[in-house]
Amino acid sequence: MIKAYAALEAGAELKPFEYDPGPLGSQDVEIEVEHCGICHSDLSMLDNDWGMTQYPFVPGHEVVGKISAVGANVTGLTVGQRVGLGWHAGYCMTCPSCMQGDHNLCATSQGTIVGRHGGFAERVRAHEASVIPLPKGVDSESAGPLFCGGITVFNPLLQFDVKPTDSVGVIGIGGLGHIALQFLNAWGCNVTAFTSSEAKKAEALEMGAHHTINSRDPEEIAAAAGQFDLIISTVNVKLDWNAYIGTLRPKGRLHFVGATLEPLDLGVFPLIMAQRSVSGSPVGSPDAIAKMLEFAALHDIKPVVERFRLDQVNEALARLRSGKARYRIVLTR
Ligand SMILES: NC(=O)c1ccc[n+]([C@@H]2O[C@H](COP(=O)([O-])OP(=O)(O)OC[C@H]3O[C@@H](n4cnc5c(N)ncnc54)[C@H](OP(=O)(O)O)[C@@H]3O)[C@@H](O)[C@H]2O)c1
Numbered sequence: 282m283i284k285a286y287a288a289l290e291a292g293a294e295l296k297p298f299e300y301d302p303g304p305l306g307s308q309d310v311e312i313e314v315e316h317c318g319i320c321h322s323d324l325s326m327l328d329n330d331w332g333m334t335q336y337p338f339v340p341g342h343e344v345v346g347k348i349s350a351v352g353a354n355v356t357g358l359t360v361g362q363r364v365g366l367g368w369h370a371g372y373c374m375t376c377p378s379c380m381q382g383d384h385n386l387c388a389t390s391q392g393t394i395v396g397r398h399g400g401f402a403e404r405v406r407a408h409e410a411s412v413i414p415l416p417k418g419v420d421s422e423s424a425g426p427l428f429c430g431g432i433t434v435f436n437p438l439l440q441f442d443v444k445p446t447d448s449v450g451v452i453g454i455g456g457l458g459h460i461a462l463q464f465l466n467a468w469g470c471n472v473t474a475f476t477s478s479e480a481k482k483a484e485a486l487e488m489g490a491h492h493t494i495n496s497r498d499p500e501e502i503a504a505a506a507g508q509f510d511l512i513i514s515t516v517n518v519k520l521d522w523n524a525y526i527g528t529l530r531p532k533g534r535l536h537f538v539g540a541t542l543e544p545l546d547l548g549v550f551p552l553i554m555a556q557r558s559v560s561g562s563p564v565g566s567p568d569a570i571a572k573m574l575e576f577a578a579l580h581d582i583k584p585v586v587e588r589f590r591l592d593q594v595n596e597a598l599a600r601l602r603s604g605k606a607r608y609r610i611v612l613t614r
Pocket residue numbers: 319320321322325429430433452453454455456457458475476477478481496497515516517518537538539540541562563564608
């Protein structure tokens with residue numbers, strides 16, 4: 282039996298919960314969880330905002346721990362190894378996306394907390410392809426948030442060949458956004474933090490931003506017209522997207538990773554006349570995660586975390602919900 286924390290219905294408090302994971306799959310590994318970050322997607326899933334949550338629901342998809350068991354056909358991982366697990370717990374491994382290394386685009390990938398039990402637990406299981414070793418120089422205590430928040434903002438830098446000469450904006454300086462500022466600064470970019478929290482402006486500059494703009498102030502946004510090659514939005518709310526399109530250079534891109542539920546309402550001419558793009562992406566492939574970890578180790582990039590014990594999980598979730606977390610909450614067993 283695996284001891285975990287689960288919600289029995291949408292929005293409910295998490296309670297101690299035990300489940301029988303059954304026999305270990307031949308290509309699966311079991312991780313003894315040491316730390317697990319809390320992503321805003323855990324809250325959205327807990328509340329069933331996306332209509333795909335199954336209860337009892339065990340959140341947690343920013344796992345760091347040690348391998349405690351491996352299936353009979355596992356070749357790449359060994360018991361005792363330090364590893365992490367993010368949003369995906371498995372891929373089909375044979376579709377065109379998987380075959381070309383875009384596992385994160387696999388249509389039948391399995392979400393760590395979608396129809397299976399996640400990392401707010403003593404142990405969690407996943408297919409070996411989705412479990413990535415932690416390189417030396419990446420500490421276990423703060424690495425969890427890299428496995429979802431971190432990779433989600435790192436992957437666009439690989440996908441769009443972002444250059445050190447690019448000006449890049451990040452909207453929303455929360456769990457994802459504060460890691461994005463650090464990656465972009467190390468990448469060499471001219472970095473702007475768009476934040477709705479005046480109190481975060483000074484910290485954003487310390488974390489790697491060169492400039493800050495109030496993300497809800499029409500005048501400040503208008504003053505930045507035509508400046509950005511790329512803007513990454515990490516917010517889960519509707520903002521004035523047409524105003525943001527106006528801040529892009531010709532061929533600039535507004536890229537969504539924040540899960541905004543309201544449809545976009547965009548003027549087409551500002552896209553056509555300056556050949557601008559709008560796009561979105563989910564997390565990243567196992568290869569991209571491994572590259573991100575090496576990059577984080579080399580540049581000493583670490584999520585800024587607040588620590589709670591696993592048994593304080595409800596307090597921790599309430600703090601994330603309040604918007605006060607600076608900048609990612611990590612549960613430690
Ligand atoms: N694409 C993917 O694969 C992927 C992966 C992980 C997460 N996500 C999604 O990404 C989003 C962000 O996740 P997170 O964990 O970073 O969340 P978070 O820590 O709660 O940060 C979100 C940030 O958005 C800003 N924000 C919130 N409400 C706002 C409002 N009313 N107006 C303006 N700004 C507001 C805040 O930044 P400021 O205080 O700076 O304004 C806040 O810190 C969520 O929707 C999550 O589900 C997507």
